[in-house]
Amino acid sequence: MRYALLIYDDIEVRDRTPEEERRRITAAVLEVLARPPVTGWLRLQDAESATTVRREQRRALLTDGPFVDSKDFLGGFVVVDSENLDGALAVAEELQELRPWGAIEVRPVREEPLIGA
Amino acid sequence: MLEQVFRAEWGRVLASLVGWLGDIEPAEDAAQEAFAIAAERWPREGVPGNPTGWLIMTGRNRAIDRIRRDRTLAAKTEQLERELRDRPEETMDETATFPDERLELIFTCCHPALALDAQVGLTLRTLGGLSTEEIARAFLVPFETMSKRLTRAKHKIRDAGIPFAVPPDHLLPERLDAVLAVIYLIFNEGWGGGRVDLSSEAIRLGRSLIELMPDEAEVHALLALMLLGHARSAARFRGGDLILLDDQDRSLWDQRQIEEGREALVRALALHGSGPYVIQAAIADLHLQVPRDWEEIGLLYQRLERITSSPVVTMNRAIAVAELEGPQAALVLLDALELDDYRYYHSTRADLLRRLGRDDDARAAYTRALELTHLGPEQRFLESRLADLS
Numbered sequence: 001m002r003y004a005l006l007i008y009d010d011i012e013v014r015d016r017t018p019e020e021e022r023r024r025i026t027a028a029v030l031e032v033l034a035r036p037p038v039t040g041w042l043r044l045q046d047a048e049s050a051t052t053v054r055r056e057q058r059r060a061l062l063t064d065g066p067f068v069d070s071k072d073f074l075g076g077f078v079v080v081d082s083e084n085l086d087g088a089l090a091v092a093e094e095l096q097e098l099r100p101w102g103a104i105e106v107r108p109v110r111e112e113p114l115i116g117a
Numbered sequence: 118m119l120e121q122v123f124r125a126e127w128g129r130v131l132a133s134l135v136g137w138l139g140d141i142e143p144a145e146d147a148a149q150e151a152f153a154i155a156a157e158r159w160p161r162e163g164v165p166g167n168p169t170g171w172l173i174m175t176g177r178n179r180a181i182d183r184i185r186r187d188r189t190l191a192a193k194t195e196q197l198e199r200e201l202r203d204r205p206e207e208t209m210d211e212t213a214t215f216p217d218e219r220l221e222l223i224f225t226c227c228h229p230a231l232a233l234d235a236q237v238g239l240t241l242r243t244l245g246g247l248s249t250e251e252i253a254r255a256f257l258v259p260f261e262t263m264s265k266r267l268t269r270a271k272h273k274i275r276d277a278g279i280p281f282a283v284p285p286d287h288l289l290p291e292r293l294d295a296v297l298a299v300i301y302l303i304f305n306e307g308w309g310g311g312r313v314d315l316s317s318e319a320i321r322l323g324r325s326l327i328e329l330m331p332d333e334a335e336v337h338a339l340l341a342l343m344l345l346g347h348a349r350s351a352a353r354f355r356g357g358d359l360i361l362l363d364d365q366d367r368s369l370w371d372q373r374q375i376e377e378g379r380e381a382l383v384r385a386l387a388l389h390g391s392g393p394y395v396i397q398a399a400i401a402d403l404h405l406q407v408p409r410d411w412e413e414i415g416l417l418y419q420r421l422e423r424i425t426s427s428p429v430v431t432m433n434r435a436i437a438v439a440e441l442e443g444p445q446a447a448l449v450l451l452d453a454l455e456l457d458d459y460r461y462y463h464s465t466r467a468d469l470l471r472r473l474g475r476d477d478d479a480r481a482a483y484t485r486a487l488e489l490t491h492l493g494p495e496q497r498f499l500e501s502r503l504a505d506l507s
Contacts, residue, residue, distance in 0.1 A: 001278045082278075083278075083280075084278045084279065084280035085228075085230060085277050085278045085279050085280065086284070086288065106277075108276055108277045108278055
């Protein structure tokens, strides 16, 4: 099964972490991401850079900023291939042990095709 | 008679069908159908020589029939049909044996990715064989609430890929703790409310777990702890009123359960157990002896405190401290704890205040404890203590 690890960051705590410490964390995270159960990942720019598209009265309405306004924001995705949930949780736990902030939400990927596709 | 066979076989049959089908919901339907067929046939034709095997095979056949009808599960059907084609003669082999997969099932149901109340409900449903209605009644929630809770949990197990497996060594201690916690929670739910059925159910689960994991000290210790408590259940109430341990009629204690509990504790110690259930079972054993060795009880609670860092344990140590050093010393310990939502914290505190002659404070504490207590014997006990103070 494939799992998406949604990496949530707490920007305040992250920014308070000294540069050197952050570099150390990044290096350790990269090591985990290089191992086989991880099949892909991407990092997102901070939520400040987000634009949200909504539909209101049949027109697209653009707003500046993320859809959900909170101090925790989605900072990236990791895709893990694992026989079961425990394998995905192991990767998430390993990553979260390295980071003193945020949280990781583990979601199974919905593999069945869209109806009609 | 048939009822007993069914209760005994349900967990094994269901576990085997879950392992085979890879999904709890259809396995439950198949098991239910197999038991219904047995209920109809066995009284007429006699109980088959291998009832477990018969029920599992019948369940498999029912599951295949059902899947054939439901084409949305096409891929699975193909796989299962192939299996059936390969072994067409197997359909009702009396000698077929099946591995016991209850352990896999209990680890699935107590997986930490499920909410605790779902773990408890699922364990009672799948391994205990209780109906959704019985579980709802036991936990004082509407049937629909319990039914939704169980369905949601079963879907999460399927959709999130929660494994049907005994955890690997590095995860085992933590996962076993979760299983033991669920069983002990079921036991306590039956204890506080005087709902003995749930306690007996927890003891049954504890016994099965020993069968499945005979070398785990904490598994034996949990059974010991439950039996040593349960042995006193007939003496705990008189005419619906709660009777405290010192006032209990000891002739009502179940000596067979006490003996079995002590044997389980000895076995846990022989397996070099020193975990939290071993300590709690040892404490439960000390509580049954006259006079009670409060010093030893206090020391054991101290060890337990170091392992668990739980304020509830500190509270229990305070009870021993009250016996050894007086209520004032115990009160100092209690006042440092943050247990405002725990009814026994307030009733324990109230008792100490009462013994210190601080009646107004005692009254306030009993009132708070009452607010947190369900209807029943415990409530009546607190009310009578409160009435004594006014």
